[in-house]
Amino acid sequence: MLFGRRIWKHLQPAEKDSLFGVKEEFRKSAAKNKLSLALGEYHTEEGRPFVLSCVKKAEKTLLEEETNKSYSPISGDASFLSLSTKLTFGGSAKNAVAFQTPGGTGALRLGGELLRKFHPQAAIYASDPTWPVHGKIFAACGFAPNSYRYLDSDKNAFSFAHMAADLEEIPDGSVVLLHACAHNPTGFDPTREEWRALEEIISRKSHVPFFDMAYQGLSSGDFDADAFPVRYFAEKKNPLLVAKSFSKNMGLYGERLGTLEILCSEDETDTVRAWGEEIARKTYSNPPIHGARIARRILETLEAEWKKEVEEMSDRLRGKRKALRESLDRLSGSSHDWSYIEKQTGMFCHTGLSRRQVDLLREKHAIFLPVSGRVCIAALPEKDIARVAAGLADVADICAGL
Ligand SMILES: Cc1ncc(COP(=O)(O)O)c(C=O)c1O
Structure with a gap:
């Protein structure tokens, strides 16, 4: 059988990568004040990638x-x-x-x-x-x-x-x-x-x-x-x-x-x-x-210098977790237990948000997460912690009330 000119025409589009896919949707979004916490990269306080x-x-x-x-x-x-x-x-x-x-x-x-x-x-x-x-x-x-x-x-x-x-x-x-x-x-x-x-x-x-x-x-x-x-x-x-x-x-x-x-x-x-x-x-x-x-x-x-830099990065992640948790506690009072955020470690925070809550966070607050509800703490600038906490508390409340 000859191929003809359109040799890929039978292909269905492949499923988008769940993390890079969000990056793409974020790029296309016209929302003002949009914030992506999807991809696992460590960013500066200005929200930019950096070189050690x-x-x-x-x-x-x-x-x-x-x-x-x-x-x-x-x-x-x-x-x-x-x-x-x-x-x-x-x-x-x-x-x-x-x-x-x-x-x-x-x-x-x-x-x-x-x-x-x-x-x-x-x-x-x-x-x-x-x-x-x-x-x-x-x-x-x-x-x-x-x-x-x-x-x-x-x-x-x-x-x-x-x-x-x-x-x-x-x-x-x-x-x-x-x-x-x-x-x-x-x-x-x-x-x-x-x-x-x-x-x-x-x-x-x-x-x-x-x-x-x-x-x-x-x-x-x-x-x-x-x-x-x-x-x-x-x-x-x-x-x-x-x-x-x-x-x-x-x-x-x-x-x-x-x-x-x-x-x-x-x-x-x-x-x-x-x-x-x-x-x-x-x-x-x-x-x-x-x-x-x-x-x-x-x-x-440069091993000692590198390890020091990584230690500072790790301290900074812990600081952000604490600030996010405190901000959430202030907003939710005793209606929601956010203590797990500080029990977790590393670059991510598993919120346990449902697919619907992740969608709501994007629609109402322009905060982009992957469908798993994972927040990349390492990409969250301090100036945005209160705003992310408000979004998380909001969608947690909305869904609790359904
Ligand atoms: C658990 C885990 N394993 C492996 C990788 C892949 O790392 P790399 O980007 O170096 O391929 C990642 C990247 O996010 C990861 O989170």
Whole structure:
């Protein structure tokens, strides 16, 4: 059959990405005073993206000293990778195979492809809710969507009981996707004691932990504390995968810098490396160099300064949570419990708003959120906190009265 001239005419439009889709609708909206808190980016008080000062410094030296724009090795910059695994595991990790990837998304995809290739019968379970792209990435690798419960939605709180019960229930040898810190979208993380109990279940049931660590440093302000679950699972000798992103904690969003770090047995490392490179070669060939060179320079010479900046960012997020909660308490009195906002951590606040409330917030207050009702605290300027609180309190009241 010949194609003819219009070769795409049978296609239906693909579903818009739930987060970038809101960005597009926001751009088109004619509403005055519009505010988007949808996308996960850290903004200044003026509501603009910014570049960390350590990144600027590293780029300046690169500009002067960089002598080539050659292809990177398929697995990425070896020195950067060794520094990155140190940041993850707190020291040099024996039997860690690391790949530099295009962002955390690329790391998740590469990990998913490796798992699918070698464990095609395995099932992968993600928290419900989770970052909406997880499902798409693992579906693209050939995995069916599966989830474990994460929230006690009546209380808008993390439910260890639900999560533990589901991890007991699912078939032995499942892959379990875990958010290492600053769970997206809920902002609720298990306590250390709960992580220890989860590790016991996961290891007893021979599940494979696949950590997504997109926010190291931004949860508590301390890189070591945020990596606790990964390091604890590693100490207990679990084979594991970690997909990391430098988009948020170095603000390198568009540079596309992530890593996939796999802990395996010594006799498996060469095979894992070879197959990871084989998949990378036919997917993106080799990762972008610029972000990795920036990160390497920072980790080699500006690490303390970077960690200080991230600590300040994390403090600022906590300050905004407090201010938002106080503002909401003043507006709602005792009619609504907003205390969960301060129990959450990281860049997001899971409001538990329904689809209808999210629509109302946009129609009445020109505040744009994704359908999940997640608020990006990191993009909320202080001057707009009172206004956002008024909008949230309003839609919470309207729907309570229905
Ligand atoms: C939980 C989680 N994982 C992975 C990613 C992907 O990160 P990147 O933008 O580096 O691909 C994000 C980005 O928002 C995220 O929130």
